[in-house]
Amino acid sequence: MLETYVKKILCSRVYDVAVETPIHPAPFLSERLGNTVLLKREDLQPVFSFKIRGAYNKLAQLTDEQRAKGVVAASAGNHAQGLAYAARHMGVKATIVMPRTTPEIKVKAVRARGARVVLHGDAFDEALAYSQKLVKEKGFTYIHPYDDPDTIAGQGTVAMEILRQHQGHIDAIFVPVGGGGLAAGIAAYVKYLRPQIKVIGVEPTEAACLKAAMDAGERVVLSQVGLFADGVAVAQIGEHTFEVCRHYVDEVITVSTDEMCAAIKDIYDDTRSICEPAGCLGVAGIKKYVEREGCQGQVLIAIDSGANINFDRLRHVAERAELGEQREALLAVTIPERPGSFKAFCQAIGKRAITEFNYRYHDSGEAHIFVGVQTHPELDPRGALVQQLCDQGFPVLDLTDNELAKLHIRHMVGGHAAQVTDEVVLRFEFPERPGALFNFLNKLGGRWNISMFHYRNHGAAWGRVVAGLQVPEDERSQVPEALASIGYPYWDESDNPAYRLFLG
Template sequence: MLEQTVKKILNARVYEAAIETPLEKAAFLSRRMNNTILIKREDLQPVFSFKLRGAYNKMTTLTQAQLDKGVICASAGNHAQGLAEAARLMGVKATIVMPKTTPEIKVANVRARGGKAVLHGDAFDEALEHARKLEAERGLTFIHPYDDPDIIAGQGTVAREILHQHRGDDIHAVFIPVGGGGLISGMAAYFKYLQPNIRVIGVEFEESACLAAALKAKRRVTLSQVGIFADGIAVAQIGKEPWKICKDYVDEVITVTSDEICAAVKDIFDDTRSITEPAGAVSVAGMKKFVEREGCTNKTLITVSSGANTNFDRLRYVAERAEVGEHREAILSVTIPEKPGAFKKFVSIIGKRSITEFNYRFDNPEKAHIFVGVKISSLEEREQLVAELSEANHPVLDLTDNEVAKSHVRHMVGGHAPNISNEHLFRFEFPERPGALGKFLNTLGGHWNISLFHYRNHGAAYGRVLTGIQVPREDMKAFRQKLEELGYPYWEETSNPVYAAFLG
């Protein structure tokens, strides 16, 4: 299996479209991690992503008859732009089916490269189904984003370049982002065939960890739900062809949080002055967790900056969460007495630490609940601060890892609602398109009272919504049925401690 894949990689035709990207030392990261950290700069490709390699290589294997019919794919991002560029270079008509929720910048990039962008459905699966329908109706040639040996070979040229650029026997580990598996399977095959001593480590967003789930189950599995923050790797099932390689030649998979990804985006910016998309930064996030876990020093560790196709609107969210992901900010709920001098005592405990935000509203004549952000230098200092507040008889909840607190409560005003009954708190993901709110209100709002609603755009295809809905106990069965009918991903947060402290 390896030999066959490596031969394909060696014969892959990519450089008529792609460039050999630099392997750059990350000076700041290397100093902090006490290791030599190198970044493979695939964000510098003509389409700002490695996907061009696989798309072009696949097209060079097609017959003239297939090319004459035109090519088609379904994609919400980098594969779409890669195929559009490859088709432009070869003078081939390309149809790209994209979800209606695809950011306008990506749709515009496809059209700028001569591709025909067809917007269909709210999610990738709907776009894929429509692409397959058009393929059958028009006789088009379908180009899969990752589940194809020629795509895998094209992506595998990244590993070939790395071994040209750095001595293989000096590389301790390579960290590779994982979506459908096209990139990691090609790179793993090449590394393990030529330099089996190199550890091949996949990195996945914790809400789309399909390879980690497959390795645990020892078979391909389909995730019931996929988080879309790192949209470039938001895949529910590892590809069939990539799995043949990954199951035997990927040493391990590390999963990372959205906050850790945001911190990694900042790390890459600090060293390169480039802004990657979330999927493009997961390998750096995984590398940092690996170093912390292993305590390794003086090793050469390679990360892949896989893409830089991000929306400008998303940067405010990334900047906001980067401090938390780097353990530079603690978010706390603190209870202090509602009396003169209590706030002064609280501030004295904080000491010389900077307060990043402070939210308070009078609610109870005896106790005051404060939502506060505090600058810290490490996870240990965060734990120390919590201990100091507790010792001062100030009950404290550490909300730094609480999604409702970070995404919603810190941006809300108002506080507790008096005389409200049967309220249930839910967190939703709404597709960022006209009519999404109307569908929500038509499905739920006409039956039960909406008592709280908070939405904040963070530049992704889906918006995050927190809502309180008054549902009597006898209506819960019908209400749950309506939630399923709505079809939006949701999480109940009624038992979340932040609800009782600030909203309930």
């Protein structure tokens, strides 16, 4: 089987459209992990993913008659773009069926590459069924996104380039897995020529169809598939692809959404490029592998497989990156509701940076604060922080792995507080540097009760805070003087209609 694939890979026609992408070093990550990490930059293909290779090779293998009739695929992702691009280059009519719910941006991207887009059904299954109907009715050839030997061979050219470009020692290659086309192509080529190199598949925990099949010894259908890494959100590994992967992929590593976000940041830090969630899987897998094996000095290559991410999603990625790195803990902490208790809490936190602080007055006895604190996986793990706070009399609920808290509750801490009278609402800006928030809370905290506080570190030079202070009418005149001593610019927002409507 391997020899057949290797011949197919060597004869693949991909370079009419695909480029030979470079292998780039990842110096920061290499230094951190104590291994040489290299990135095969498939995000630099004309359609920003490797999918163009398999799609073009498949088209190139069709007969003239098949090409004349046209091709069809059901996809809203990278396969659609790769196929549209390849088909236009070859002068083949391509029809792409997408569910009606597909975001306009994806529809436009495929149309811009010259394919005809048909919107059909509400879910992918219906789009797929319709594309099969077009095969029967119009005589189009269906181009599978991964489960086809010619597509697998096209993707395998990635491995051919790696072994040619990096002729020195390689310990392992980490490959993102969706339906398994890329992994099968790479495994076939590498295991034929350099079998001592490990080929390791990487999947999101929520979409681990190859792992499930390897464990079961047969292809299984996942009952649910997480969509965060949309490029690899596949419920069942392909038939052809599994036949190769089950024998030639050494193991499959799974990673969480937060670990993917952290890997996107790692790639950004080293290359100043942003990849899509599926694209970072190789790097996320390397990090887990190194942690598990404790290996040093190895040469580890990750396929950076694509960069098609909607800009809007970056907010979520940035929000989660530190959690994925175990550099942030999210905690619900109970503190006494009285002047000075914020200060006591900050003292308990010690030198650690506060990354988020959300609080709204609840009752006169105790206050629940939603707080983010910087931690370090080895030097200052979150377990130690939680223990320390408990020892100092602050009950803690660890929310770091709580999806509801991370996605929603953190944005919802607030509401009207009927018992709060005399509330003055102030918005501040202060230069973001270690200890600045602590100083700020310290100076603000002792005098008047804090009835509301919101802060989130956004990695910007300026920190922004909104705080509510309970200042009796006859002390109002002392506020400007007290704030002047803090020394940060501020705005009185007590009459802001947004505050009145939602919090006041």
